[in-house]
Amino acid sequence: xxxxLYIALFAPLVGSLxxxxxxxxxxxxxxxxxxxxxxxxSFLSSMLLLGYVGEGVVVHVKMFDWIGAGNIEIPFGFIVDxxxxxxxxxxxxxxxxxxxxxIGYMDHDKSFNRFFSYLSAFVFSMMILVMSDNFVGLFIGxxxxxxxxxxxxxxxxxxxxxxxxxxxxxxxNRIADLGMLLGLFLIYWQIGSLQYDVVFANIENLxxxxxxxxxxxxxxxxxxxxxxxxxxxxxADAMEGPTPVSALIHAATMVTAGVYLxxxxxxxxxxIPDVGFFIASLGAFVAVFAASMALVNRDLxxxxxxxxxxxxxxxxxxxxxxxxxxxxxHLMTHAFFKSLLFLGAGNVMHAMNDELDIKKMxxxxxxxxxxxxxxxxxSVALAGIYPLAGFFSKDKILEVAFDSGAYFLxxxxxxxxxxxxxxxFRLVMLVFFGEKNYEKYGVHPHEAKPFMxxxxxxxxxxxxxxxxxxxxxxxxxxxILRDYEFSLDHSVAIMLILATSVVAIGGILFAIYKxxxxxxxxxxxxxxxxxLLKNQYYIPKFYxxxxxxxxxxxxxxxxxxxxxxxxxxxxxxIASIIYSTGQKxxxxxxxxxxxxxxxxxxxxxxxxxxxILFRP
Amino acid sequence: MITLTHYLILSGILFSIGLVGLMRRKNLLMLFFxxxxxxxxxxxGFAAVSKFYGDLSGQIFAFFIIAVxxxxxxxxxxxxVLWYKKTGSINLDSLAxxxx
Numbered sequence: 133x134x135x136x137l138y139i140a141l142f143a144p145l146v147g148s149l150x151x152x153x154x155x156x157x158x159x160x161x162x163x164x165x166x167x168x169x170x171x172x173x174s175f176l177s178s179m180l181l182l183g184y185v186g187e188g189v190v191v192h193v194k195m196f197d198w199i200g201a202g203n204i205e206i207p208f209g210f211i212v213d214x215x216x217x218x219x220x221x222x223x224x225x226x227x228x229x230x231x232x233x234x235i236g237y238m239d240h241d242k243s244f245n246r247f248f249s250y251l252s253a254f255v256f257s258m259m260i261l262v263m264s265d266n267f268v269g270l271f272i273g274x275x276x277x278x279x280x281x282x283x284x285x286x287x288x289x290x291x292x293x294x295x296x297x298x299x300x301x302x303x304x305n306r307i308a309d310l311g312m313l314l315g316l317f318l319i320y321w322q323i324g325s326l327q328y329d330v331v332f333a334n335i336e337n338l339x340x341x342x343x344x345x346x347x348x349x350x351x352x353x354x355x356x357x358x359x360x361x362x363x364x365x366x367x368a369d370a371m372e373g374p375t376p377v378s379a380l381i382h383a384a385t386m387v388t389a390g391v392y393l394x395x396x397x398x399x400x401x402x403x404i405p406d407v408g409f410f411i412a413s414l415g416a417f418v419a420v421f422a423a424s425m426a427l428v429n430r431d432l433x434x435x436x437x438x439x440x441x442x443x444x445x446x447x448x449x450x451x452x453x454x455x456x457x458x459x460x461x462h463l464m465t466h467a468f469f470k471s472l473l474f475l476g477a478g479n480v481m482h483a484m485n486d487e488l489d490i491k492k493m494x495x496x497x498x499x500x501x502x503x504x505x506x507x508x509x510x511s512v513a514l515a516g517i518y519p520l521a522g523f524f525s526k527d528k529i530l531e532v533a534f535d536s537g538a539y540f541l542x543x544x545x546x547x548x549x550x551x552x553x554x555x556x557f558r559l560v561m562l563v564f565f566g567e568k569n570y571e572k573y574g575v576h577p578h579e580a581k582p583f584m585x586x587x588x589x590x591x592x593x594x595x596x597x598x599x600x601x602x603x604x605x606x607x608x609x610x611x612i613l614r615d616y617e618f619s620l621d622h623s624v625a626i627m628l629i630l631a632t633s634v635v636a637i638g639g640i641l642f643a644i645y646k647x648x649x650x651x652x653x654x655x656x657x658x659x660x661x662x663x664l665l666k667n668q669y670y671i672p673k674f675y676x677x678x679x680x681x682x683x684x685x686x687x688x689x690x691x692x693x694x695x696x697x698x699x700x701x702x703x704x705x706i707a708s709i710i711y712s713t714g715q716k717x718x719x720x721x722x723x724x725x726x727x728x729x730x731x732x733x734x735x736x737x738x739x740x741x742x743x744i745l746f747r748p
Numbered sequence: 749m750i751t752l753t754h755y756l757i758l759s760g761i762l763f764s765i766g767l768v769g770l771m772r773r774k775n776l777l778m779l780f781f782x783x784x785x786x787x788x789x790x791x792x793g794f795a796a797v798s799k800f801y802g803d804l805s806g807q808i809f810a811f812f813i814i815a816v817x818x819x820x821x822x823x824x825x826x827x828x829v830l831w832y833k834k835t836g837s838i839n840l841d842s843l844a845x846x847x848x
Binding site: 729 | 767770771774779840841843844845
């Protein structure tokens with residue numbers, strides 16, 4: 133079993149390193165296929181491990197002692213239990229599909245090989261993140277995925293906007309990581325270990341205030357990685373990266389790492405329900421907040437990115453209210469349909485020569501039938517229509533919110549569900565149906581390569597059937613996760629499901645009806661609310677005015693006044709003293725023997741005088 | 749009565765003459781003479797102090813110095829002759845090939 137663990141973990145690393153050897157050379161299909169095969173092997177090993185863990189075996193290995201200094205003992209250890217194996221299977225499955233898809237998608241890119249190296253390195257980091265048996269390993273993986281995300285968002289680094297977005301994502305994450313680091317320090321300071329088992333066994337004995345702080349700090353880390361308000365702006369800008377990257381990193385895996393952290397640290401969060409409730413409230417807020425921005429956006433990928441943000445909010449509601457397995461379940465189903473949606477969007481982008489404005493599309497159904505069907509499936513699943521995957525996980529979250537008595541949260545999520553249905557189908561309608569606006573722009577769309585479409589079919593299948601596994605999933609994960617006890621009446625639960633389904637279907641029908649008849653009139657764009665949403669609540673602008681610009685000014689002040697006048701001046705003064713001394717002493721070395729002899733005599737006399745003066 | 753002090757004064761005077769010669773002269777040959785004067789000033793000092801203490805090692809040291817001085821002059825004069833053949837001058841100021 134350990135063998136499979138190592139294969140699952142290190143196969144992506146091998147792929148990445150081999151691909152890196154070819155990074156500077158011309159496009160080579162071998163690199164793409166080789167890395168895809170290795171990721172697939174990693175997926176197979178993860179499936180085998182899933183089987184073992186299903187039999188109740190938890191694989192826990194310690195590779196070697198990693199950090200040992202004073203009282204710190206941090207081994208390089210890995211654990212495959214019910215939580216991590218679910219993450220491993222999800223990550224490797226989506227990664228395999230994204231790798232195969234990328235062979236077609238990145239076909240025309242001259243940095244083809246480099247792309248695969250980064251992508252596999254990302255998978256490796258993500259595996260470290262989910263498999264580590266201690267917080268330090270988790271943090272290393274956390275930083276690793278952050279680095280790969282930076283590399284991949286800025287993959288087309290010659291584009292100003294791409295490198296800007298990459299830096300934004302990286303810096304925002306650094307801010308949050310500081311919070312997470314503080315949390316880790318606090319844990320180590322109070323417990324003296326960072327191993328999960330030790331920490332969770334001892335966390336109950338701590339002072340509740342300390343536990344609260346630990347929970348808050350860890351959640352700050354999760355907020356950055358999962359792009360929760362107010363650190364959410366980077367996710368939409370991260371869409372500058374290639375689309376497979378958006379599908380893998382910014383929809384299915386990396387951004388869900390925050391949810392994973394909350395689930396993994398569930399033993400901490402159950403002790404502090406207040407923080408949990410705050411997490412849930414923030415999640416519900418983000419769910420509606422992001423969905424509202426998706427309503428008006430015209431950028432194909434940004435709409436999906438806001439949708440991701442909104443769904444992450446749903447997951448945090450479940451996690452915050454103590455329904456950890458539901459959070460994990462939604463994480464998994466969301467990974468399937470959201471990456472499908474993104475990869476479908478990639479097909480559309482290719483067809484439209486990288487055009488992203490959905491108002492310039494329309495009527496693509498006739499030329500891109502398979503993609504249209506795949507994206508519609510994903511959208512239905514996202515909207516949460518029975519019997520697709522999204523229905524099961526999302527409705528469970530709404531039930532949890534209702535059941536905990538947090539009716540306000542439930543109502544927010546309820547509204548969010550309607551908005552989600554609407555914007556998903558707004559996107560589908562504007563892209564695939566209606567008038568062929570693209571003809572005005574002289575674009576000749578074409579369907580993607582067949583193998584790219586075949587690669588997407590497993591995701592589509594899972595988007596349809598993943599919800600059926602709800603009961604086995606629950607049994608599987610509640611072996612170690614706390615189960616959530618529903619106290620709702622069956623009839624109330626049915627009512628809730630009906631209500632949510634009605635609002636979701638209503639959203640879909642409204643979108644279909646509205647956009648079939650030519651969509652909204654132009655006058656709606658003049659409404660203040662439309663402008664507010666279109667400008668993302670002016671938050672990016674606010675950040676620029678309130679943080680970026682003052683910071684730039686302060687930096688400039690420090691540079692001109694402190695750095696140049698104090699630091700540089702001091703260093704320069706030292707240098708110039710030495711330099712002028714040298715300049716004067718240079719005269720001694722004029723090469724004239726007579727002068728040298730005289731100086732020698734002077735030295736001798738001086739030494740003699742010294743000897744006389746200081747004789748013992 | 750000639751005492752140790754007289755010898756040492758003589759040695760000091762000779763040493764000073766040598767030093768002044770070393771500093772003032774530009775002719776390489778004269779520099780060699782000055783060096784010899786310096787060495788012999790020291791030899792006088794050694795011999796006198798050796799006699800004063802009744803210890804022979806000072807005089808033995810003086811012999812060593814004479815031997816070393818002789819070999820130094822032999823090598824030095826050889827070089828000097830070569831230098832003269834090469835440049836036609838034994839002026840000290842012209843000996844500045846390494847000047848940067």
